[in-house]
Amino acid sequence: MRKNYVMTPGPVPISNEVLIEHGKPLMHHRSPEFSKIFAELTEKLKKFMQTENDVFVLTASGTGAMEAAVTNTFCTGDKVLVASVGNFGERFKKMSKTFGLEVIALDYEWGKPVNPEDIKKALDQDPDIKGVMIQHSETSTGVLNDIEAVGKIVKDYPAVLIVDAISGIGASELKVDEWNLDIVCGGSQKAISAPSGAAFISVSAKAWQMIEKSDIPRFYFCLLAAKKSADKNPPQTPWTPGISIIVAMNKALDMFFEEGREKVYERHRVNALAVQSACEKLGLEMLVTDPESRGVSVTSIKVPENIDGKLLTKTMRVKYGVTIAGGQGKLTGLIFRIGHLGYVGIFDVITALSALEFALKEQGWKFELGISVTEAQKVFFENNYME
Amino acid sequence: MRKNYVMTPGPVPISNEVLIEHGKPLMHHRSPEFSKIFAELTEKLKKFMQTENDVFVLTASGTGAMEAAVTNTFCTGDKVLVASVGNFGERFKKMSKTFGLEVIALDYEWGKPVNPEDIKKALDQDPDIKGVMIQHSETSTGVLNDIEAVGKIVKDYPAVLIVDAISGIGASELKVDEWNLDIVCGGSQKAISAPSGAAFISVSAKAWQMIEKSDIPRFYFCLLAAKKSADKNPPQTPWTPGISIIVAMNKALDMFFEEGREKVYERHRVNALAVQSACEKLGLEMLVTDPESRGVSVTSIKVPENIDGKLLTKTMRVKYGVTIAGGQGKLTGLIFRIGHLGYVGIFDVITALSALEFALKEQGWKFELGISVTEAQKVFFENNYME
Numbered sequence: 001m002r003k004n005y006v007m008t009p010g011p012v013p014i015s016n017e018v019l020i021e022h023g024k025p026l027m028h029h030r031s032p033e034f035s036k037i038f039a040e041l042t043e044k045l046k047k048f049m050q051t052e053n054d055v056f057v058l059t060a061s062g063t064g065a066m067e068a069a070v071t072n073t074f075c076t077g078d079k080v081l082v083a084s085v086g087n088f089g090e091r092f093k094k095m096s097k098t099f100g101l102e103v104i105a106l107d108y109e110w111g112k113p114v115n116p117e118d119i120k121k122a123l124d125q126d127p128d129i130k131g132v133m134i135q136h137s138e139t140s141t142g143v144l145n146d147i148e149a150v151g152k153i154v155k156d157y158p159a160v161l162i163v164d165a166i167s168g169i170g171a172s173e174l175k176v177d178e179w180n181l182d183i184v185c186g187g188s189q190k191a192i193s194a195p196s197g198a199a200f201i202s203v204s205a206k207a208w209q210m211i212e213k214s215d216i217p218r219f220y221f222c223l224l225a226a227k228k229s230a231d232k233n234p235p236q237t238p239w240t241p242g243i244s245i246i247v248a249m250n251k252a253l254d255m256f257f258e259e260g261r262e263k264v265y266e267r268h269r270v271n272a273l274a275v276q277s278a279c280e281k282l283g284l285e286m287l288v289t290d291p292e293s294r295g296v297s298v299t300s301i302k303v304p305e306n307i308d309g310k311l312l313t314k315t316m317r318v319k320y321g322v323t324i325a326g327g328q329g330k331l332t333g334l335i336f337r338i339g340h341l342g343y344v345g346i347f348d349v350i351t352a353l354s355a356l357e358f359a360l361k362e363q364g365w366k367f368e369l370g371i372s373v374t375e376a377q378k379v380f381f382e383n384n385y386m387e
Numbered sequence: 388m389r390k391n392y393v394m395t396p397g398p399v400p401i402s403n404e405v406l407i408e409h410g411k412p413l414m415h416h417r418s419p420e421f422s423k424i425f426a427e428l429t430e431k432l433k434k435f436m437q438t439e440n441d442v443f444v445l446t447a448s449g450t451g452a453m454e455a456a457v458t459n460t461f462c463t464g465d466k467v468l469v470a471s472v473g474n475f476g477e478r479f480k481k482m483s484k485t486f487g488l489e490v491i492a493l494d495y496e497w498g499k500p501v502n503p504e505d506i507k508k509a510l511d512q513d514p515d516i517k518g519v520m521i522q523h524s525e526t527s528t529g530v531l532n533d534i535e536a537v538g539k540i541v542k543d544y545p546a547v548l549i550v551d552a553i554s555g556i557g558a559s560e561l562k563v564d565e566w567n568l569d570i571v572c573g574g575s576q577k578a579i580s581a582p583s584g585a586a587f588i589s590v591s592a593k594a595w596q597m598i599e600k601s602d603i604p605r606f607y608f609c610l611l612a613a614k615k616s617a618d619k620n621p622p623q624t625p626w627t628p629g630i631s632i633i634v635a636m637n638k639a640l641d642m643f644f645e646e647g648r649e650k651v652y653e654r655h656r657v658n659a660l661a662v663q664s665a666c667e668k669l670g671l672e673m674l675v676t677d678p679e680s681r682g683v684s685v686t687s688i689k690v691p692e693n694i695d696g697k698l699l700t701k702t703m704r705v706k707y708g709v710t711i712a713g714g715q716g717k718l719t720g721l722i723f724r725i726g727h728l729g730y731v732g733i734f735d736v737i738t739a740l741s742a743l744e745f746a747l748k749e750q751g752w753k754f755e756l757g758i759s760v761t762e763a764q765k766v767f768f769e770n771n772y773m774e
Contacts, residue, residue: 004412011413011630022631023410025391026398026582028710059584060607061446061627067607099604189627195413197446197584197629217486220447220454221607240448240576242584242629243398244409323415 007352008325009139009167009298011189011196012342014248015255022195022248029243035234037250042235044253045200048192049169049184051176053202056226057249059242062166062187065199067095068221069133069162069183073207075215076100078130081122081159083114083150087140087329088164092133099216104129110141110331111300113293116149123157130210131160137168137295140328142337143288144172144295151179160207166190166199170256171268171297171341182207191264191297192256193342194248198241268296271340271349274379275299278353278372279338282360287335297341298325302334304365309336312359320355346380394739395712396526396554396685398576398583399729401635402642409582409635416630422621424637429622431640432587435579436556436571438563440589443613444636446629449553449574452586454482455608456520456549456570460594462602463487465517468509468546470501470537474527474716475551479520486603491516497528497718498687500680503536510544517597518547524555524682527715529724530675531559531682538566547594553577553586557643558655558684558728569594578651578684579643580729581635585628655683658727658736661766662686665740665759666725669747674722684728685712689721691752696723699746707742733767 006013014022027034038057045055058064070092074080082093083106096103104126106118114134123129132154136147147163154161160182165174169184170191176184182204189196203211203223211223219225220239229236256264276286276294279301287300303309309326313336316322325337338352353372361369393400401409414421425444432442445451457479461467469480470493483490491513493505501521510516519541523534534550541548547569552561556571557578563571569591576583590598590610598610606612607626616623643651663673663681666688674687690696696713700723703709712724725739740759748756 004414006413006415008415010627011415014413019410019412023406025406026393026401027391028393028395028398029583030712031704031710059446059448060451061629063626064447064607095606098606187627195629195631196416196627197632216604219482219485220451239450240397240574240583242448242582242632244582244631245584245629317418323418325417 002321004321004323005348005351006323007339007348008323009337009339009341010187012193012339013344013348014193014195015343017255018194018248018252021251022244024247026243029237029241032234034243035236037247038237039235041246041250041253042230044250048253048256049176049202050178051202053176053204054227055200055202056223056230057237057241057246058199058201058221059197059239060199061196062185062199063091064221065185065201066092066164068201068223069185070095070099071216071218071221072211072223073160073162073183073214074101074130074210075213077102079104079126079128080131080133081106081119081129083119083132083134084108085112085114085135085141085143085145086110086138088135088138090329092164096133111143111287111289113143114145114150116146116153119150120153123153123159129159131162133162136163136165136174137171137297139167139298140331141287142295142298142300143293144168147174147181148179151181155180160210167297167341168295170264172265172295176202188245188249191342192249192252194252195245198245198249268340270380270383271344271346272296272299274349274376275338275340275353277379278376281375282367282372298337298339300335300337303336307360307363307365309333312336312363315359315362316355320358322352322355324352350376389708391708391710392735392738393710394726394735395710396724396726396728397574399580399726400731400735401580401582402730404642405581405635405639408638409631411634413630416624416628419621421630422623424634425624426622428633428637428640429617431637435640435643436563436589437565438589440563440591441614442587442589443610443617444624444628444633445586445588445608446584446626447586448583449572449586450478451608452572452588453479453551455588455610456572457482457486457488458603458605458608459598459610460547460549460570460601461488461517461597462600464489466491466513466515467518467520468493468506468516470506470519470521471495472499472501472522472528472530472532473497473525475522475525477716479551483520498530498674498676500530501532501537503533503540506537507540510540510546516546518549520549523550523552523561524558524684526554526685527718528674529682529685529687530680531555534561534568535566538568542567547597554684554728555682557651559652559682563589575632575636578729579636579639581639582632585632585636655727657767657770658731658733659683659686661736661763662725662727662740664766665763668762669754669759685724685726687722687724690723694747694750694752696720699723699750702746702749703742707745709739709742711739737763
């Protein structure tokens with residue numbers, strides 16, 4: 001008997017309620033029954049994203065939504081500013097170059113957040129910049145960027161603001177309309193806690209103006225085609241969608257609203273705090289040194305000297321059934337990442353920390369067994385977690 | 388109590404065995420457990436496609452695989468020959484134009500197949516043609532093209548042959564290697580009978596040579612990225628895949644091989660024959676007049692005068708729980724389509740025909756109740772169906 005726990009920044013644990021919906025016999029995607037669910041999901045996603053902008057569901061992973069943002073918005077040769085704080089910032093850069101955009105890179109040390117003032121400076125220096133791309137939560141480091149501040153800046157320029165909120169939205173605050181975010185990307189397998197395979201994207205009026213002029217070829221991810229189908233009565237998708245994923249997302253969002261946005265955010269905040277305090281008790285160092293810059297979706301922890309990081313994650317997974325993530329890109333081998341995103345409760349956190357203690361102990365790391373679990377319990381107790 | 392039957396050319400019915408796999412808790416896509424399944428699936432897809440070419444799974448619907456074929460293979464301005472016998476041929480044309488290709492259209496009346504000799508003539512006339520695109524089973528009409536003959540022709544030219552086999556492969560013969568098919572596209576929700584949300588694509592050595600030179604921008608659907616990830620040990624996908632769909636496909640292909648390719652083809656042949664003979668007994672006309680050109684995935688039936696086609700499909704769905712499909716593109720309102728694709732047994736066919744009789748009777752169509760069901764029974768009995 002071995003139970004499995006997924007503690008990564010996506011895919012995340014899925015509730016039985018959502019798994020059951022996802023596992024039901026499929027309906028046809030042109031049936032009125034499906035159209036009803038699809039229309040409901042679209043409305044729920046708008047509420048989830050706090051927007052009255054158009055929102056579309058794409059049958060693709062989050063990278064597909066990022067590609068839709070890039071290929072629908074710009075013209076070949078357009079100048080874009082990409083603020084990069086990690087692996088997914090690099091992906092925006094690579095993707096933009098692929099589609100013929102001129103990239104102005106605003107690079108930060110991995111583990112540090114974007115300084116919004118740098119974006120203002122860049123926009124002032126170059127009025128030709130047509131778009132700004134940034135991550136909300138950078139999944140590869142766990143940094144949370146101050147998207148509200150960036151939104152306040154970019155709204156006064158002709159550039160559109162494109163936000164990859166894939167691992168952040170639904171875990172910590174992101175107000176699409178109030179913060180003036182033109183295009184925001186999300187994924188099914190993150191805070192929503194549905195199976196992987198679908199992405200979603202919101203589009204502002206300012207973005208639509210650019211989309212209408214955009215000349216980069218696109219077909220599968222064409223947002224004008226998505227809009228044309230969504231505007232039908234009943235609403236449709238242009239191509240066959242991932243039916244079971246959409247049905248699962250629809251149920252998962254009900255659970256999000258039942259729990260309540262503020263409670264979900266607080267749960268993520270306290271889970272993250274518990275992991276971070278607990279790991280510090282073990283003498284481990286956080287990649288993101290400034291606690292103010294740490295997101296609540298995933299915690300990146302430096303692999304200490306004399307510890308084999310790859311063996312650590314393997315021991316946790318193989319011996320204890322707890323899957324955490326390693327580092328990505330240039331942080332491969334240097335950090336491990338504990339996800340506390342989506343359908344994760346306090347005892348999942350305690351389980352992960354307990355397994356981490358065992359795996360560290362097996363490699364001879366010095367600490368008092370139970371110390372991190374006790375610290376997490378204290379954090380939960382003091383924060384009136386289950387109130 | 389109302390039971391539902393999906394009798395469309397995709398999504399198709401899904402077995403309980405596959406639904407159960409699909410509904411299980413998800414594993415992480417970078418775990419060895421998933422990599423094992425992903426590697427298994429890739430091998431099974433090669434066997435399914437009868438190829439030793441590379442095969443990739445894309446998290447997208449079939450249209451995504453068609454786009455991957457177009458954007459990875461050609462250079463902007465390349466001339467391509469698109470043989471179009473229906474709505475999906477039109478999609479290849481539209482897509483090719485979108486990505487800057489020069490399209491030579493070889494159009495046929497909807498309901499007729501491609502004449503392979505016309506492809507030979509076109510290739511002889513224009514040695515600059517870099518690719519030929521064609522449907523195997525054209526889902527919008529039910530026509531089956533003679534891909535073997537086309538493969539024999541195109542192999543002697545520099546052009547690559549791209550086959551949309553989405554609704555055909557696995558229902559009727561398609562030998563990727565023996566027939567010299569360079570790029571072949573398929574979907575999870577067709578003959579494989581898994582949930583919608585994944586596509587697959589095979590790539591020949593001849594196609595790889597063009598892919599390496601291709602200059603059309605692509606990122607999410609980049610086959611070189613897919614190959615780089617698939618070549619890792621253990622094999623990976625470049626982006627987060629639709630995990631539950633892949634697990635379901637893996638199980639569904641086991642069931643395909645357990646039943647046996649020849650038996651699956653024979654089942655489809657007899658189911659199609661039963662539907663076609665039965666409908667003719669009802670005095671209905673087939674869209675595809677030549678029985679030799681009819682595919683085995685879907686049957687298109689002309690809506691007779693004095694019958695409201697939209698009401699017919701609605702009655703079948705709402706009153707009897709049997710979902711069939713209407714016409715697409717320029718055949719909208721003029722035909723209805725009964726799918727007999729994938730996990731469809733003889734009693735599903737009898738159910739669909741029985742519901743069709745009820746719905747026709749309600750609109751005053753003259754025939755003896757039971758005549759089509761009896762005809763289907765005869766076809767099944769004479770063909771030793773359950774042998």
